[in-house]
Amino acid sequence: MTTEIAPRDVTPPPLQAPTAKEKKYDRQLRLWAASGQRALEDSHVLLIVGDEYQGSNSSVAGVEALKNLVLPSVGSFTIADSAQVTVSDLGVNFFLDSDSLHKSRAEETRRLLSELNPDVTGHAITTPLAEWLPVEGSLKPYNLIIACAPIPSEILQRICFYALQSSIPAIYVQSAGFYASFSIQLPSAFPIVDTHPDPESTQDLRLLAPWPELDAAVDSLGDISSLPDHDHGHIPYILILLYFLREWKANHNGNSPSTFKEKTEFRDLVRSRARVDNPEGGEENFDEACAAVLKSITPPPIDSGCKEMMAMHLCTSLSSDSANFWVIANAIKQFYETHGVLPLPGSLPDMKATSAEYIKLQSLYKAKARSDVAEVTTTVRHTESLLSRETTIPESEIEAFCRNASHVRVLTNPAHEPFPSLRLGSGDHKTISRIASLLENDWEALLPVFVGLNARANPSSPLDVTALTSDPELLETLTKATAEVERVSGGELHNISSVIGGMVAQEAIKLLTRQYVPVDGTCVFDGIRSKSGVYKI
């Protein structure tokens, strides 16, 4: 809700208010920050619509996806579509108006999409794919390709090959009637630093691996049983836990509580030392300490994704043209090997404490985080000079990596596999047997939708569904899904294409900003049941 502000004519302020741009994109900057916005604005997305006429050729899904990229201000987009606008296009595509009839669909949708956001540049290619695609360098301007099904195999193959070779992601989207699906083809390695993990899971308090300064803070407490009530009731819970861990270890051969049973015993120990003979009848900081035991008395976290990254060949064998990501990853790996922990993220949860104590503890964590970043930076600089790299990696990039180290992910496509639809169209046996085995455990019963959408991926030799299963009931489901797709003959339902367009754009934003973890595989959507599922086909 906005409050109306009366117009005013005071002298303009000496300060510049946030730019209009900052205001316009305020609500999304909260999701992917200025760095994500920059990446988005540096992007050029290509939307390809197939030449062979089949209903609306999933073009509405593609255009709806573009709409959701134009609004948050993708840098540029290009629509390649050789079709002319028909009357039924008008009934299903919001970005066409009655003046568009019989004109180029690429040109008309470009025009109306461009109206959405003056910050975005739109282009249209109206010549058939077979003519412009083979031209040398035709795909060079783009860093994401969205292809709308159906596209003939030889053309699709060319797109897939190009995307893999130049390490850019590509998306294949299909929408017919109530059914829709999209697949993402990733480059051989797709690293993500800012995966935006749940803040709860990123907490790293180092209770089981305190560094000297944190230990010193515990020392300075002295014997807490002799503290006056006020001070006793304001010891930050982190220090309480560290204090009693020492006592526990002294009585347990130097071991920390590790099993559930030991942790509960440890919690009872902490609870027994809370003072209850005060007016409140208890102490909030001790309550917080007890509540944190199970969650926080754990070894410093390291995600399996980070471990996988450190084992990757790209991480262990650097070259002078390794991406920045891998140079930092290598330094992080060295840090981990030296210290047995990752760099400290440095953030502290809220807790009962005096302001001064809290701020002191907070600066302790921050200082440690800074010194860890400094160590990683030294390693990075060393590597840079060893490899005689020309540019130095920005400080901020190293810092961001250190902060997220435990949650960094590298998605991979090691076998350079193209879209499953393409593999299915060429009758690839591996793909067919993979679908057959997925069908055996398809609880959501969504794979038949994908099979239906792709049964005629190769028009000259339709898919033989009997190769997928011998189960008569499942066979009937597959046949029904295939028949449903044939019945609507490529006609899109605006509403379904709008949903799948939203999903495709969401994934595109993740891919372009390199933030959040995108869908890895094929997403299938059944609009009759409002269900979706993701499969690695």
Place this chain on the structure above:
Amino acid sequence: MPRDQYARQSLGSTYRLVKESRVLLVGAGGIGCELLKNLVLTGFGEIHIIDLDTIDLSNLNRQFLFRQEHIKKPKALVAKEVAQKFNPGVKLIAHHANIKDRQFNLEWFAGFNIVFNALDNMDARRHVNKMCLAVDVPLIESGTTGFKGQVQVIKKDKTACYDCTAKTTPISYPVCTIRSTPSQPIHCIVWAKSYLLPELFGVSEDEPTELDHSGDTDNVEEIEKLRQEAQALKKIRESMGSDDFAKHVFDKVFKEDIERLVNMEDMWKDKKPPEPLSYETLEQEASSINSSIKLDGQRIWSPAENFIVFKDSLSRLSHRLAEEQSKASKTAQPLPTITFDKDDDDTMDFVAATGNLRAIIFGIETKSSFDIKQMAGNIIPAIATTNAMVAGLCVMQAFKVLRGEFTRTRWLWLWNGSLRTDQLEKPNPECPVCSVAMGRVHVDLEKATLNDLVQDVLRTRLGYGEELTVLTDAGIVYDPDLEDNLEKKLTDLDIEDASFILVKDEEDDNPRIDLRLAIEAKKPTDQSKPVALVEKEGETLDIPRRPTKEDAPNGGDVDGDDANGSVVTNGFSIAPPTVKRKRDLVDDDAASGTPAKKLQGPVAAEVAKNSALNAIVIDEDDGTLLIADDD
């Protein structure tokens, strides 16, 4: 080929229902724009759209029906105008108004086949929920926050309503933390937004909800001191407009009040006391800063920069208030005030700068104004993609609603891009809104007395005995010991058009459940009776009796642990209020008369064979997503 060929093809017989339907869309914001587009292109026959808001720059990144040139224009009217072009065949009606206005009464709500909620606040959501329940019109409720979103179908007696689950209340902070002992940036921001700004520019009697007074009694002395401080600040307010206003304010809140705190030596025995700031020193430092530098919102400002922004925003706000006050005095309007608005740069700058100056005093880290905006404004991140998905899902639920397949509607969640579904919950028998019986009365407001209502409708027509209580929002208007009101006109008791009354049966023996009656100003057909019960043809209102303990089925059966425990109960079903998720919504099978199939866990092969086994749902443990607000 006709324009609607694809829709006809895919929807089959449902297409006719769609074309003949009359729907209401409440809200033309993020989800509203998407929904309107989908409704128009799907071919819904008549669409009413209502919104109170005007268009703001920060809407344009997702509310795609609006452009730069539409800023400050009414959302509902622009949305209609833009969307109409895309399907001239659809009847579109726009209302730039508040959905809570009396003109949108029950009769008006009753004229729709479906209502879609695409709202940004709980209050309006609750209102629409109540209205839809009262006239038994299905409601499709939706919300998004960032990459998350949800869709819920609300149908009287079949599914849970918006108020069946308690909604979370906003966080509040103890007064002393905010006023005397801040330890985190948020404490300083709340101080600037909920204390300083209202004290200077607002109605100071307003009690900000962010302050929690529950601990006040422990600090009687300190609270009294704080009250005096606020009094002194009010005095300074009178010097607004004078040249040294900024210095007065500054010295008061950043120096004197802090000095008083420092002098309370007990508080700072073994910790660093706050350090008051000096106006002169900061002014000196600020003078060396080039005033044309760009103070962007992403960077953290230095103390002197905060000082500059403080002085500047204070002066802007003072001018504004003075101007509005002089305007108001001419027209004898109430004195204007300035309240916090995250998208109002003047208030935002003021809160950022004063919050940061206070943080500096207490040795707390300062924040960029971008971050402060988030913390002060409760900004809900919003993007086009999530809104597109949620709006599309709403329409798919609408198809099922139009076909009357309520048992097949689902609760849908979007969680970072993946769609999850769950069965809708049964109405909560403890729900204050939908657990009561509902009825409507037509009233001749010129004539009707409370007696007409109690005697003619409640006792004669509905069979209530002597022991009953009638309540309005203001309280009890009738019970056997309070007969004075009986001769009064309903309007004298503030019972007006579009208001509700609650009737409680107080008989000891087999009492009825509570009844909520909606009042509609319309002369009953029988002229002799000024109040008449409204009943649909062939239906009679029969108010169920309160269930006794013996009637309650064993609560254990509806425990959420049993993933597929479809439970069919006879008569009135009661579940313990502690049960979070009840899976007793009867599914397709049960609806047709056969008992719901009891599945013992998802048997993979069986399900894979038959896609019609919709009883298998993804079991979401975490059901605590907030229904978000996208404006």
